Each structure stands twice: as structure tokens, then as C-alpha cells.
């Protein structure tokens with residue numbers, strides 16, 4: 001049942017190329033997002049004045065990355081909120097607000113309650129859900145299904161990746177309907193999105209070095225993931241993967257924020273993972289890595305192929321294929337999933353069923 005893999009998590013990591021392909025195919029026809037698939041009409045899309053993305057855990061991390069993509073490509077202001085906060089905050093929502101909830105299970109109590117709160121306030125709701133017929137799928141005004149297939153491992157991988165890709169397609173289509181994108185650029189972005197599965201496959205084919213590195217860092221006390229923009233959003237997910245299955249304390253920081261307090265935690269040998277896939281932010285994050293190094297940090301870098309100069313700064317480097325900055329996060333997250341997995345295995349832990357956690361959190 002684990003398809004030759006030792007754990008469901010590894011199986012599901014390897015299913016990502018297919019899961020993403022299936023998700024894209026379910027929403028795209030002849031190189032264009034097919035709106036009829038989720039029944040939102042063009043008038044509604046044109047009327048959206050703001051988007052709030054609401055979710056928990058990894059699904060919230062999808063929102064954290066998606067906000068950059070949707071704002072940049074579709075020009076719609078996006079706010080991202082934890083469902084457990086949103087539901088009690090009395091959020092201000094305008095009439096033309098769209099609330100997007102993201103959930104693998106479709107049963108997460110806080111996310112469901114947030115959805116109900118939004119509906120009560122009379123705004124439109126769109127759910128990105130993996131489980132067909134789940135509560136969230138049934139109650140939202142519009143539903144887009146991820147086609148990840150059943151996810152067994154408590155730590156999400158393929159559902160997260162499919163959710164992220166759905167947000168890219170939404171950004172593209174919202175941009176197109178609202179006249180915010182030229183056809184050439186739309187086609188170029190679509191071509192990039194279509195490359196994601198094969199690029200992830202390349203990362204998976206090259207995973208042994210990460211296993212080696214994981215063994216080396218398996219006794220770390222703390223791990224810091226630092227990056228800016230989408231790199232930061234991916235760092236949040238990498239950090240959660242690490243802590244939930246390896247039980248190593250880890251944090252993700254917007255790299256520029258480190259010096260406002262957290263850098264005092266960096267000492268000799270502390271592992272700092274610098275995420276360097278946003279080209280325009282590369283130098284900035286490198287300089288934060290150098291600051292950590294001068295305080296004794298041990299540095300891992302994650303960058304696109306071609307950025308070989310990073311080897312002058314980082315002690316260990318992993319590369320991912322080059323891709324447009326909006327979508328590269330889909331590649332960048334994969335080595336971090338693998339790293340969390342390998343560290344958990346190296347520590348002899350129960351990868352698929354980490355302590356204190358359930359696959360679906362149906363109580364608040």
C-alpha cells in the first residue's frame with residue numbers, strides 16, 4: 001500500500017508530479033483556465049475588491065505564498081489569516097470581498113467556522129479542498145478541488161503542493177478576466193506552471209545528497225529558515241515540516257526581521273537555512289546569512305541552478321531548477337519536505353504519525 005516506499009510521507013512526496021499534473025488538467029483546457037469548472041462567472045470575478053485567504057497550518061502557508069502571486073499577477077489586494085483568529089476577530093469585510101478557504105480535509109473545525117462566519121456576513125466564499133463532499137466543500141459558494149488523491153501521512157505534502165498550484169491558476173484567471181495580463185505573459189506563466197511536475201521529478205531524482213545532509217544535522221537543537229517574500233512563505237512550510245515530524249525546534253523568519261531580536265539565538269553551530277530562490281532578493285538574504293555566519297551559524301543554502309557563488313557563503317547547498325519567481329516556491333518546498341522526512345527517519349521517529357497530532361483537526 002505504500003507503493004514500495006517505507007512511509008506514506010515519502011510515497012506522497014513522490015506522487016507530487018502526478019498530483020499536480022492531475023490538478024492542472026482538471027482546471028485547464030487548451031492552455032487556458034476553464035472557469036466553468038468552478039462556476040464563478042466573469043461578472044463576479046470583475047467585482048472582487050479584496051481577497052482574504054483563511055486556513056490553518058500548511059494550508060495557511062499556501063495562503064502566505066499565494067498572497068504574493070495573486071497581488072502581483074492579478075492586482076487584487078490579499079490578506080491572509082489564520083482561521084482560528086479570523087473567526088473571533090469580527091473581520092471587516094466589504095460587499096465585494098472574496099473569502100478563500102483552503103483545506104485538505106475539508107473538515108478542519110476552525111476553517112469551517114471561518115467559512116460560516118464569512119457566509120453569515122454575506123460575502124462570497126471559495127473553497128480549495130481535497131476531500132470531495134467534505135463539509136467545507138459542501139458549504140462554500142464555489143469549490144475548486146485539488147486532485148491530490150488520499151493523503152495518509154499526517155504531515156501534508158502533495159495536498160499542499162496542489163493547493164499552491166490552484167492559487168497560481170486562480171491568479172492567472174483573475175488577471176485575465178480583469179484585463180490585467182497580456183496574452184503572451186499569460187501563456188508564458190501557463191508554460192511555467194506546466195513545467196512544475198517535471199522539475200519536481202528532477203529534484204526527487206537527486207535526493208540522496210539531502211539524505212546525507214539530514215544525517216549530519218539530525219542532532220540539531222534549533223533550526224532557522226530565513227528568506228524574503230515567497231522564500232519566506234516557503235520557509236514557514238519547511239519549518240513546520242521539520243518540527244512536526246523531527247521534533248527539532250525550528251522557526252521561519254522573514255530574513256530582514258532576524259536582527260530585531262531573534263539573531264540573539266544564533267550561536268556556534270546553529271543551523272540556518274537560507275532560502276534564495278527570489279532573484280531580486282538574493283543579495284539581501286545572502287547578507288543576512290553572512291550576519292548569521294559571523295555569529296557562528298552553520299549555513300545551508302537553497303537556490304536555483306546557476307547561483308553557484310552561494311557556495312562561497314553556505315556550507316551546504318541544494319539547487320532547484322530555474323523557474324519564474326511566482327512559481328518557484330513549488331520547487332523550493334520539495335527539498336525541505338525531503339529534509340524533514342530524512343531527519344525524522346535519522347532520529348528513528350514515527351514519520352507518518354508524529355506524536356500529539358491528528359490528520360484532521362475537527363475540534364478547535
Ligand code: F6R
Pocket residue numbers: 056057058059060102103104105106107108111154155156240244359360361
Ligand atoms: C501540517 C498539516 C497541518 C494541516 C492543517 C490544516 O503538515 O498537515 O498543518 O495543514 O491542520 O488541515 P486541513 O488542510 O485539512 O484543513
